[in-house]
Amino acid sequence: MRSVLDLTLAELFKTKRPSLGNNIPVGLYRIVKHVAFERALGKMSDKAAFDAGVLIGRGLGAKNANELIGMLEELKVGKINVAEQTEKRIVIRVLECISCSGLPKIGKMPCFFEGGIIGGALESILKRKTEVKQTKSIGGFGDPYCEFVVTFRK
Numbered sequence: 001m002r003s004v005l006d007l008t009l010a011e012l013f014k015t016k017r018p019s020l021g022n023n024i025p026v027g028l029y030r031i032v033k034h035v036a037f038e039r040a041l042g043k044m045s046d047k048a049a050f051d052a053g054v055l056i057g058r059g060l061g062a063k064n065a066n067e068l069i070g071m072l073e074e075l076k077v078g079k080i081n082v083a084e085q086t087e088k089r090i091v092i093r094v095l096e097c098i099s100c101s102g103l104p105k106i107g108k109m110p111c112f113f114e115g116g117i118i119g120g121a122l123e124s125i126l127k128r129k130t131e132v133k134q135t136k137s138i139g140g141f142g143d144p145y146c147e148f149v150v151t152f153r154k
């Protein structure tokens, strides 16, 4: 018997739901992420969500930024815009964010999962270590989009 922790991304994404399909209401995802994680892990829930995102980002297999954007939109993480791209950093905006769009303002950045996916995927694509900081949030602070500044470390 295998632990769920040993399952691959491909195995986790595989479903057998011929009549219901792969889509679920966003609210179900948010309950697991915001409520279950927070209750079980407290302050560590942000790190757990970020680490899960990194795992997914690295495992997506995107070969370039355009492919990554397509994958994130296909996964319905949000609508993705690259606002700035230099040698040192990339600024990515997420509209209709899966974690927070439509939530009342909660006064904190809630989108560690998305930041992890973006950072992990860019590390994998560019073969450079990243540091991700969320600077805007729809649900956290009422911003028009969630924004992630990805800085490249040496």
Ligand SMILES: [Zn+2]
Binding pocket: 094, 097, 098, 099, 100, 101, 110, 111, 114, 137, 138, 139, 146
């Ligand atoms: Zn968000």
